[in-house]
Amino acid sequence: MSRGNGVWWRVAWRNLWRNRGRTLVTASALAFGYLAAVVVSGLDDGMGAELIDNGTHLLSGEIQVHAANYLPDRKVNHTIGGDDGVDVSALLRRIDEDPDVTAAAPRVYGGGLVSAGDRTEASLLLGIDPVREPRVTTLLSDMDGGRIPRSAHEVAIGSEMARQLHVTLGDTLVLVAPAADGLLGNDLYRLVGIFHTGTPEVDGSYTILPLADLQSLLDMSPDRIHEIALDVARPSATDAVVARLESTLPTDGGPQVDVRSWRRLRPELAQSVDLMSSMNFLIILIIFGMAVFGVANTMIIGTFERRKEFAVVRALGTTAMGVGRTVVYEGILLGILALAAGALITWPVMVWWHNAPPDLSGFVGGISWAGSRWRPILRVEYSTEIPIYSALALFVTSVVAAVYPAWRATRIPPADALGDR
């Protein structure tokens, strides 16, 4: 029967080219649908990647290490290693040894007040290592003025906070924070830097000073830190690093540490990204959902035009199934043709769009979403899944679109059709 089958494929192929114009138009519609699905999903992925990148590199890092009891309350006494703290440099050395970790930065947090003149704002005080921190996050890379606080009694605040406090570089700020011993720690600092991340929550709330300075304000020993933020070379290695650190870090009988990836640290960011990828499938569904009717329409007309022909073939002894099968084969061949054309036009567009993304920064400012800044640079991201799923969708579309016309073709009564009834 395989030989017979080959005949039907050939018949289908020839039928396809009997009305060349129509076939080309239909195939192009599918090919452009494929292009649209892949590119739009790629753009969507690009936005997602941008969100993750900015979301993690701005402040949180890709992985964080805390004392197990630190999150979510962030109590000042819940430091890594408990009340006694840990040998911070040894701990950092151990983390640095992991092959997938590119950088690690220790941090101390305190909730308090920043005051200048008669203005006071609530603030999250962040103590950083001025050398290590810039390797993990970009928080201090965009300075509106000044520099990173490096020595004692130097602080940096965000542009929004500076605006609210009416301060400029060189001004004196008072920091007040409840310390680990219950006292109200307070001291004077000089404003040496103003950062501007574009994320209002960050620019309006963080006050950054050297780790040792915040430790002394909060009456904490140098061995006590709240957090280590990590940067990982490849995003795909994140989970492996988390697993490795979880097994190696629990230290010297002290309290357990808690290692979390950005997916757990920033669930809102993870959800936004997940939402975006689920939208990709919606896009594919909509594009090919529309295509299905266009293709079906053409094929119905095509089969209707060939009513007499089908009738003759039936009258010559072909089974109804055989007639239906040619029509389905036509759909399959159309799908393959469209797919080839689609891949051919999509590939260069993707390469170009990935490497030379249109930068709309000149027209619209950055958008802040889910605690991450999104720059209006429309880069498409490569994906292996989306082209494959889109190809499947295209193929299924052309076959499904052929099913109804094929069924119609099998129902043509030869005598009626030949008799023009």
Next chain:
Amino acid sequence: MNLESITRSPARASRAALIATWCLCALCLTAAPGRAQSAKEIVDRVDRLLRGSSSKGKVQMRIITEHWSRTLDMDVWSLGTDYSLVRVTAPPKEAGMATLKAGQEVWNYLPRVDRTIKVPPSLMMGSWMGSHFTNDDLVKESRMIDDYDITVAFDGERDGVPVWEFNMTPKPEAAVVWGRVVEQVRKADDMPTWVRYYDEDGTLVRTMTFSDYKRMGGRLVPSRMVVVPADKPDESTALIYKQLEFDIPMSKSFFSLRNLRSGG
């Protein structure tokens, strides 16, 4: 007085009820003290009793937390419900720290940096001087009858002591943090015994207990107040009045930022 106007105005209705009750009592010659007073009146009276038109005193605050404990000696002044000033006198490390409350604002003075700092609205729920009191407690302390609808939840004996228990629910427009406050007051001498604070979900957040009732400044007052947070029963803040004077001459100008800085 016509019936319609009585039903229309709750204030008048309660006054009418009061008059009616008094008449009834007079007729029967049975003076049942207290019961005829409205819940609001009693709560207001208890509030006033502890404050006077002005006051001055010495207070010790003992804070116990999971990680540290501390005792602060403080001088306190108050005028009406709007003004108060608290200055830490010991231990030396904290001496000179002071808090001024003027209306809805709270200011702190930090001697180490010689600055006065206004507590921003976002930190009003923050701890006051590391204690289990919040800055908001200082501001809202005296406004129970303004912000809450007060009803008698219990009237009878608890452990052989006749008491009232008042249920206070925030008025719809009141900007308060509690979902419900319950206060127990001894009938015999109008002394409060405890106050329980619940959040909007009806969960107990903290309990304030009063004890060591003493005559100070010519009045009977609970000289010891202890606050215990419900989620950390091992922690507490106790306020112990060492000395207290009432209705002393004092002017608003005393409660100024300059005075906060210079020491009263």
